[in-house]
Every structure is written in structure tokens, then in C-alpha cells.
Amino acid sequence: MLGRLGRWFRHYIKGIFYALGFFFKVVKASMPFFRRRQIGKKVLTMQILFTGFEALSIIALIAMALGAVIIIQGVSLLPQFGQRELTFPILITIITRELGPLLCAFIIIARSGTAIATELGHNVVSHEIEAYIASGIDPIGYLAAPRFLGVTVSILLLNLYFNFFGLVGSFFITQFIEPVQASDYFRKLLSYLRLEDIVSSTLKSFTFGIIISLSSLYYGFKVEQSSTEVPQMVIKAVGASFVFSILADAVITLIYYTR
């Protein structure tokens, strides 16, 4: 019993060091990506296109719907307590600081995280990774680094879209409920938007991007021989991405409020 526990612990610690080594290797391979002439630039472009651009419509829809819900709730509930002005801080707190980055992360996990882990898993099973190595192409530099950079850059862009559609879209919703002057609306909105909100939002998105890309890459490459391992690893990648993103969100929010 004690021996089994010891073996499990040793295996667990070895796994942590292996994962850390992998993360370090991916980050290291990504650093010179923009300086050197890289054959993986096309992979990076495709990743940004898939993650950052093709998710635009779904992000716009969710952001506008969320902005609308906040405006509708704010306009109907807050005046009852004489706190109508709070609609704007609530809108910024939810769209910019809290829910925006997290919802973007969830969308990226569902779209790109699963796609990355699945594709890499299949690459391993069909020996395509070995073919890259045999051709002198480092799979970390060619496959992992552009995906890591692509997802991280894309999530920052998506968060920007989310803010744009959430804050601007809510203006159009407001017009249906209670028409206001655009200048008046945006003046009030911007007066509540602080630099800390933007920093917190960007930091969260950046952290989520790193977490999602690294988790998906790690579990994708962890597939060994069988195609049945692919869905198992995808589930693990999604689980790890969710858990670590929410934990990171909690930590960043905690730092923000206890500062």
C-alpha cells in the first residue's frame, strides 16, 4: 500500500516536472518567433484566423446579448433604489472586468482548445509528428509555438471585440428602451471606465490565453498510440483549461480588490 502510494507520488511529481519542462520549451520556442524567419508563420496566421477572427460573430452576439440584459435589468431595477447611475459601473464591471474575459476564455476552450488537442492527438497517432522530426522540423517550434502565440493573441483580440460589442451594442439596446444621446451615453460610460479595469481585463485574457493554449498543446501531445486516447486527452485539456482559468480569474480578481 505504502509502496503503491510512493510510486503514485513519484509518478505525479515526475508528471509535474514534465509538464513544466514542456511549458518552458513552448515558451522558449515562441520567443524568437517574430525575429527569425519561421516556416511556422503560416500556422500562426491560420491559428489567429481560426481563433481570433472566425469566433467574431459568436463573440459579438454573446457580448451584445449580455450588454442588453444588463441594460434591461439596470433600467428596470436600479431606478427603484435611486441608483440608476450604477448601470454604467455594473456594465463595465461585468463586460470589461469580470465576465468578458472569462466568457471569451470559455468560447476559446470550446472552439480552439478542443480543436488543438484533437488535431495534435491525431498527428501523433498517424505518425505525422515523427514525420516532422524526420524532416528536421521541431514539432514544438512548428506546431506548438504558433498555436501558443495564436491563441494568446487571439484571446486578447476577442476580449477587445467583446468589450466593443458589449459596451457599444448596449447603447443600441438602450435606444429601444429609453433613447439617449450617443455623446451623453459614451461620456458617462467612459467616466466610469478606469485604467485598472482595462489592465485587469487584459491581464486576465493574457493569462487565460496562456493557460488554454498550453493545456491543449500539452494534452494533445500526450496522446501516445491509439485514436481512442484522443477524446480522453481532449476532455483532460478542456477540464484543465476551465479549472486553471477560473483559478487564475479568482487570483487576479482577489489581487484587484485587495490592492
Added chain:
Amino acid sequence: MINIKLENVTFIRNNRKIIDDVSLEFPSGKTSVIIGPSGCGKSTLLKIAAGLIPPTTGKVYVDGENLLTMNRKELLDFRKKSGFVFQDAALWANKSVYENMILPLQVHFPEMETDEKDQKIRSMLKAVGYTDSLLLRPAQLSNGERKMVSLARALVISPILLYMDTPLTLVDPSVSAKMERLILDLHSSDYTVISNFANPSLTKRISDFTIVMKDGRVISTGTIKQISETGDREVSDTVSAVLYHQNSNSV
């Protein structure tokens, strides 16, 4: 010329010894063929010798340099000199035939003009007998065509060392004949070929150095004549099963 040497190589997967303490040297400029029953570790040994799988213990030397501790530049230099033909072709599924062919050229010959790369690709594909569109994806190709492209991809960088893992399996006779001719040409040139053919007649025709494997061990090495004449029962049984019994499911 390039020299590949294995020293006390052992490979363990899922607590099972796939390769058991193998030490051997593949002669440079010659064709070495690994033979043995199915599942005896031929493909694994080939991949270890090519540096695609790191052994659990032991060393792989390329011209006296340890392959596993080579720096990036040395490793890239070795890859430029070697090509690998995979058992299942292992073409990159999300790339067209042309993209599969051009990627190794972009890695090893970044300064080469696009026209020259294009010409090289077309002539290599023609040499292996591929006549279909270059824009097709691997999923749109037949097994034979995939094998042709896989062989062409390995040869497009003009390597001096070629690893081949059963390149002629699942290939129809006409394609097989074309590829066989190409392999015979390689054999008669200065190429160092390390292979594992599922074809007894081809093995007998081109093997300069034969490695007989059983249960992950190398049980004999030498020319076919030499290994056939060893008095060892295990060796002669394996060789006769693999090379002389056409109905045997092994090689």
C-alpha cells in the same frame, strides 16, 4: 557516406521490452535490411536508429556523434542527410501533396529559388510514378499514391541515408514495380539504406547486410549467405520462415 551505430539499445514501452540490448553498426554506402517475425521490433529499431524514438537506455551514434545529445545545428545537419519512409506513409493530412513535398525543402534549403524547388518536387514525384494532382490532400489519395509521395518526400532533399519502413506494403503490383525499381537504383548507388521490407524477393536481391531479429533481440547479422549458413537453429528457423516461406505472415 554516413555511419550509424547502435550501442546497447533497449526500449521499454508499457513495461514491455520491445528492443532488448541491441548493439550493431549499419555499414555505410550499403543496404541493410532488418528481418524477423511480425511484432519483433523491426519498425521500432528503425525509428530508434533514425532518432525518431529515444531508446530507454543505450546510445545511437551518427559518424561517432551521439544522436541523442546533438545540438540543434548538428541534428538539422543529420536530418538534411537522411530521409524516412514510414510504414503508413505519415503524410501531413492538412497539407496538399505539393505542401508535403515543399516543407522539407523550405527547412533544409531556405535559399533555394521557388522555381527550383518546384522543379525538384515535380521530377521527384515523376520518378516515383505519381501522376495525379499536386493539390490533392493525403485523404484523397490511394494507399499506393500515399506511399509514392512518402518516398518522394523522403528523397526530395537528396539525402545520403534513407530509412524505409515496409515501403511496399498495401501497394498494388504496378506501383510496387515502379517503387521497387527506384529502390534498386538507390541500392546500386552510394546510398546508405536501412530498411525493413515486407518483400522476401526484394530483400534477397538487395540486402548487403541483414539483421535478423526475434523478440526484440538481434540474433544474427551478416550477408544472407552468412546468416543462412549459421548453425544456429533459431536463426535458420527465423530466416527460412521470413525469406523462403511465401505464405508466412511475417517479415
